[in-house]
Each structure stands twice: as structure tokens, then as C-alpha cells.
Amino acid sequence: MRGERSRAFWPLAIFFGLFVLFLYGPTITIVVLSFQGPEGGLTFPMRGFSTRWFENLFETQMVGDFGGSFIRSLTLGLIVTIVTVIVSFMAGLAFRRRFPGSTALFYLAVASLIVPSVLVSLGIGLMFRMAGIDAAWWSSGLGAHLTWTLPFGLLIMFAVFNRFSPAYEEAARDLGATPWQTIRHVVVPILLPSLIGVGLFGFTLSYDEFARSLYTAGTFNTLPLEIYGMTTNVTTPVIFALGTVTTGVSFLVIGAALGGMMLLRRRRRG
Amino acid sequence: MTSRWTGLLLASPLALILALFLIVPIGTIIVVSFFDYDSVRIIPDFIWTNYDELLFSPITWKTYLQTVQFAAITWAICLFIGFTVAYFLAFHVASPMMQTVLFLVCTIPFWTSNVIRMISWIPFLGRNGLLNQALLGIGAIDQPLEFLLFSNFAVVLAYVHLYALFMVVPIFNSMVRIDRSLVEAARDAGASEWQVLRSVIIPLARPGIAIGSILVVAVVMGDFVTVRLMSGGQSASVGLMMVNAMSLLQYPAAAANAVVLLIVVLLMIAAMLRVVDIRKEL
Known part of the structure; x- marks a missing residue:
């Protein structure tokens, strides 16, 4: 690379800085405002400082069923994560060679990413209605979320296997490992950081999904549906408190996943 | 067992899930779009009325036009931002460590809630929001600007906020794979930074640009x-039209609209795919 920075560096760096500010600024604003005093409103100025809106969040009558929807979203996110990691990993292994229908399946996965979410939601909702089965977050909702997380998982696995040398597997095979042993003791440990990455996509995309849950969640709301409901009838900073809490959960999950990936990489090198 | 069949077996869970939750639901939508309905139920039938009513209503055309307009404006802004950010990361940040960190900084918001990210514009753009307060403070305006929140401006702003990343990631991915010796060669041959950008980097980043464009257009449509x-009910989109029909229990009408929307989106993507074969680029 070049030794010194080109003339374009600083203008581009400033542009980048503004972009980051644009990305994070609003979120930081609502985190600050969620500590608004009891008299405060949805905008600045801050009228004192309190945790009143967070307390409000746990009084069910104020904001609907926050606790229940929160637990449902966490559970669903966890199930989606597990299914996404396993199914994408298997499909990733399969796609290293051509198999009957591989091209069609690839285009189907891409289509799943491109077909508007509201359409998938509507379709699954109608399908359950026609079949006479009640929609529920753990059945129709799970399926709807998987149509969104699996294509991401698959594309990540493509990128991962592109850089994965088959030499490790050949070595294992030469040493007499069965295909299952090769996967279990060679491929999975090497790819573990990437599998955590797939899991991160699975969880966060499901945990925050609104449109695909709309007609598939059934009687009980998931958290994004609950939040959306609040946007139309809540006019106090309690909604910012909710935003702060869910964003906090997302950051915890992201931090744990990235931390885990880094730890694994470091241990491998050391 | 041959490897062909192993592959099929390993891919079968993915295939089954997508068949059950993508193909069958879309099939259901197509079937239902030909059904009849009254105010309380849907009646199995084969009629074209839903399509007739949809396609001969001026509201439909206006709404589609509005949605395509949103998509076009969002696409142009996202392309500009996405390309600039990716170019900075790929060509002007020297250390790979720093590159990864800055890339993650851009990616993390994607993993948080969209609805919350939209709401978080309220204290910023509202009548008494930060922006109006600041503009009033420096004397740039003497009345709060009303168009900032609950307007088409706010809608496009939120789209760009939510989806610029869909452009950054694929373009960055294309750019890091560009062979640096090509850039060096162009520079040695006397090309200016601008010429390198135009004649080397942009053409080689085309696959990323295409993938990003497809994602952005698809989500906005x-x-x-x-x-x-973000429009506070003052603007319409095709998706909103469908959701409104659903809330009136007009399922077949919503389904017909869904079929038309799907065709429009697929046509738009097919047009973009003429520019690049994504399968080759993965």
C-alpha cells in the first residue's frame, strides 16, 4: 500500500465519521431521553433524571404485555438461531459440490431474501388459515423467520467454505476418520467462529423481526409487534425506555457473539 | 452412497423449510387472489374481479408510482453513501484490523430493532426536536420546520438510515477483492485518483453495486x-395498501395486490440482473 495518506483521505474520513454519527446518533438520543424525569416528554430538554420509565415498563397495565412478549421473542430467537446454524451449515456442506437441484435451491434461497417480507407474512398467514390451523409464534412465526435468516446463513456459509481448505478433511480421512468424525472433530471446530456469526444473524434478525411476524405470530405478540403497537398509543418516554432495553439486549448478544469469535481466534493462534 | 446423494440429503432441510414456508405460501396467495369475498368471509372461486378492481383503480397506480419513487430516491442516496463508505474502508484504511473494526461499527446497527431505530428519529426531527432547536438557536429559521417528521422526507431519511448498510456490505466485499496491483498499474501509467476510481474500481465493484441495489430496492418496494x-399516515406504499386491505379482512384483494407487487419486484430485479450474474460473484 502507499506510504502516506492521499489527499482524499480526510474528506472521506469525515464523510465516514458523519455516516457513523447518522447511524448511532438517534439511538444515543433515545437512550439519554429514556432517563427523562417524571415530568419530561418525548423531546429535549431533559426535565430531571429518573428511572421511572423503566419501572413503568414492568407494570403490565401501562404498556400491554411487555414481559410475556419479551420472553416469547427471546425463546423464538433462540430456536431460530439453533435451526439456522444447523440447517445453513448442512446446506453449506452440500453446496460445495453440485447435487440434483442445487441451482434451483440456490435461486430459491436468494428469492427468499428478495420476496418482500410482508408477502411472506401474508402468505404464511393465509396458508395456516386455509389449512384451518391457528397461527402461533412457535409454528408459523418460526417458519416465517427462517425464510429470512436461512438465506443469510447460507450466504455466510458460501463465503466461509470458499476459504476453507479441503486439505484438513483429506488429512482426517487419511488418518482413518469417518465422515461424521471428520465433521465433528475437524470441520466444526475450525469453522466455529463463523458458525457463531451465523447464529448472531439468526438471533438478531428474528428478535427484531416485525413484518414477517405480523400475520404469523397468532394470538400472542412478539416483542417487535408489542413495540409497534405502543408507537400508536403511547406518548410518554416509556417507549424510549423499551427501546433502550431491547437495544441493550441486542448489544449484549452482539457483544457476546463477537467476543466469543475473537476468543476462539486468539486461542487458535496462541 | 454417492456424494451426489449426500449433498441432496444435507440440503434437504433447507429445501423443505423453503418449500413449506416460501413456495406453498406464495402459491396460497396466488390461489386466494382469485377468490371472492364479502364482509365476513372468503369464498373459494375463480374470478378476475380482484385484479380488475386493483388495476383499474387510479389509487393503485398512484401508490405504485409513489413506492417506486421512494425506492428510486432511496437507491440513489444509498448508492452514493454506500459506495463512498465502502471505498474509504477498502482503499483508504490501511490496517486490516482497523478495517474490520470500522466495518463492524457500520454493521452493528443492522442487528438492532428497525422499529426502535425509526422511533429514535422523533426527538431529533419533531417540532420541538433537536434539529429545529438548533436551527432556531443559530437563527437560520424563525419558525420550526414542520416537514421534518411525518413527511416523505422522514420516510426517505429512515430508509437510508435503515438500509444504507445493504449497499455498504456488498460493495465493500467487491472492493476488497480487487487486485491492488491493478490500482498500482493504473497509477504508474499516470492515472489520477479520480481516473483510477472511474476506470478501475467502479467497473470491478459492479457486482457489489448490483447486489446492494437489488437488496435496497426489494426492501423498500x-x-x-x-x-x-415516518409519514404519520400521510403517505402510502403498496405494502401499506395490502396491510390496510388485510385489516378490513379483504384477503383476496390483498392477495391480488401481493401478486402484482411480486411481479413488479421480480421484473425490477430481472432488469438489474442483466447487468451482472450474481451466482458467479459469490
Whole structure:
């Protein structure tokens, strides 16, 4: 690379800085405002400082069923994560060679990413209605979320296997490992950081999904549906408190996943 | 067992899930779009009325036009931002460590809630929001600007906020794979930074640009949440039209609209795919 920075560096760096500010600024604003005093409103100025809106969040009558929807979203996110990691990993292994229908399946996965979410939601909702089965977050909702997380998982696995040398597997095979042993003791440990990455996509995309849950969640709301409901009838900073809490959960999950990936990489090198 | 069949077996869970939750639901939508309905139920039938009513209504055409307009403006802004950010990361940040960190900084918001990210514009753009306060403070305006929140401006702003990343990631991915010796060669041959950008980097980043464009256009075309929240009910989109029909229990009408939307989106993507074969680029 070049030794010194080109003339374009600083203008581009400033542009980048503004972009980051644009990305994070609003979120930081609502985190600050969620500590608004009891008299405060949805905008600045801050009228004192309190945790009143967070307390409000746990009084069910104020904001609907926050606790229940929160637990449902966490559970669903966890199930989606597990299914996404396993199914994408298997499909990733399969796609290293051509198999009957591989091209069609690839285009189907891409289509799943491109077909508007509201359409998938509507379709699954109608399908359950026609079949006479009640929609529920753990059945129709799970399926709807998987149509969104699996294509991401698959594309990540493509990128991962592109850089994965088959030499490790050949070595294992030469040493007499069965295909299952090769996967279990060679491929999975090497790819573990990437599998955590797939899991991160699975969880966060499901945990925050609104449109695909709309007609598939059934009687009980998931958290994004609950939040959306609040946007139309809540006019106090309690909604910012909710935003702060869910964003906090997302950051915890992201931090744990990235931390885990880094730890694994470091241990491998050391 | 041959490897062909192992592959099929390993891919079968993915195939089954997508068949059950993508193909069958879309099939259901197509079937239902030909059904009849009254105010309380849907009646199995084969009629074209839903399509007739949809395609001969001026509201439909206006709404589609509005949605395509949103998609086009969002696409242009996202392309500019996405390309600039990716170019900075790929060609002007020297250390790979720093590159990864800055890339993650851009990616993390994607993993948080869209609805919350939209709501978080309220204290910023509202009548008494930060922006109006600041502009009033420096004397640039003497009345709060009303168009900032609950307007088409707010809708596009939120789209760009939510989806610029869809452009950054694929373009960055294309750019890091560009062979640096090509850039060096162009520079040695006397090309200016601008010429290198135009004649080397942009053509080689085309696959990323195409993938990003497809993602951005697809999500904006199908959106209804952002339009509803950020326009405060003053704007329409095709997705919102469908959701409104659903809330009136007019399932067949919503289904017909869904079929038309799907065709429009697929045509738009097919047009973009003529530019690049994504399978080759993965």
C-alpha cells in the first residue's frame, strides 16, 4: 500500500465519521431521553433524571404485555438461531459440490431474501388459515423467520467454505476418520467462529423481526409487534425506555457473539 | 452412497423449510387472489374481479408510482453513501484490523430493532426536536420546520438510515477483492485518483453495486412499517395498501395486490440482473 495518506483521505474520513454519527446518533438520543424525569416528554430538554420509565415498563397495565412478549421473542430467537446454524451449515456442506437441484435451491434461497417480507407474512398467514390451523409464534412465526435468516446463513456459509481448505478433511480421512468424525472433530471446530456469526444473524434478525411476524405470530405478540403497537398509543418516554432495553439486549448478544469469535481466534493462534 | 446423494440429503432441510414456508405460501396467495369475498368471509372461486378492481383503480397506480419513487430516491442516496463508505474502508484504511473494526461499527446497527431505530428519529426531527432547536438557536429559521417528521422526507431519511448498510456490505466485499496491483498499474501509467476510481474500481465493484441495489430496492418496494410510522399516515406504499386491505379482512384483494407487487419486484430485479450474474460473484 502507499506510504502516506492521499489527499482524499480526510474528506472521506469525515464523510465516514458523519455516516457513523447518522447511524448511532438517534439511538444515543433515545437512550439519554429514556432517563427523562417524571415530568419530561418525548423531546429535549431533559426535565430531571429518573428511572421511572423503566419501572413503568414492568407494570403490565401501562404498556400491554411487555414481559410475556419479551420472553416469547427471546425463546423464538433462540430456536431460530439453533435451526439456522444447523440447517445453513448442512446446506453449506452440500453446496460445495453440485447435487440434483442445487441451482434451483440456490435461486430459491436468494428469492427468499428478495420476496418482500410482508408477502411472506401474508402468505404464511393465509396458508395456516386455509389449512384451518391457528397461527402461533412457535409454528408459523418460526417458519416465517427462517425464510429470512436461512438465506443469510447460507450466504455466510458460501463465503466461509470458499476459504476453507479441503486439505484438513483429506488429512482426517487419511488418518482413518469417518465422515461424521471428520465433521465433528475437524470441520466444526475450525469453522466455529463463523458458525457463531451465523447464529448472531439468526438471533438478531428474528428478535427484531416485525413484518414477517405480523400475520404469523397468532394470538400472542412478539416483542417487535408489542413495540409497534405502543408507537400508536403511547406518548410518554416509556417507549424510549423499551427501546433502550431491547437495544441493550441486542448489544449484549452482539457483544457476546463477537467476543466469543475473537476468543476462539486468539486461542487458535496462541 | 454417492456424494451426489449426500449433498441432496444435507440440503434437504433447507429445501423443505423453503418449500413449506416460501413456495406453498406464495402459491396460497396466488390461489386466494382469485377468490371472492364479502364482509365476513372468503369464498373459494375463480374470478378476475380482484385484479380488475386493483388495476383499474387510479389509487393503485398512484401508490405504485409513489413506492417506486421512494425506492428510486432511496437507491440513489444509498448508492452514493454506500459506495463512498465502502471505498474509504477498502482503499483508504490501511490496517486490516482497523478495517474490520470500522466495518463492524457500520454493521452493528443492522442487528438492532428497525422499529426502535425509526422511533429514535422523533426527538431529533419533531417540532420541538433537536434539529429545529438548533436551527432556531443559530437563527437560520424563525419558525420550526414542520416537514421534518411525518413527511416523505422522514420516510426517505429512515430508509437510508435503515438500509444504507445493504449497499455498504456488498460493495465493500467487491472492493476488497480487487487486485491492488491493478490500482498500482493504473497509477504508474499516470492515472489520477479520480481516473483510477472511474476506470478501475467502479467497473470491478459492479457486482457489489448490483447486489446492494437489488437488496435496497426489494426492501423498500415491500415496506409498509416505515411509511406508516415516518409519514404519520400521510403517505402510502403498496405494502401499506395490502396491510390496510388485510385489516378490513379483504384477503383476496390483498392477495391480488401481493401478486402484482411480486411481479413488479421480480421484473425490477430481472432488469438489474442483466447487468451482472450474481451466482458467479459469490
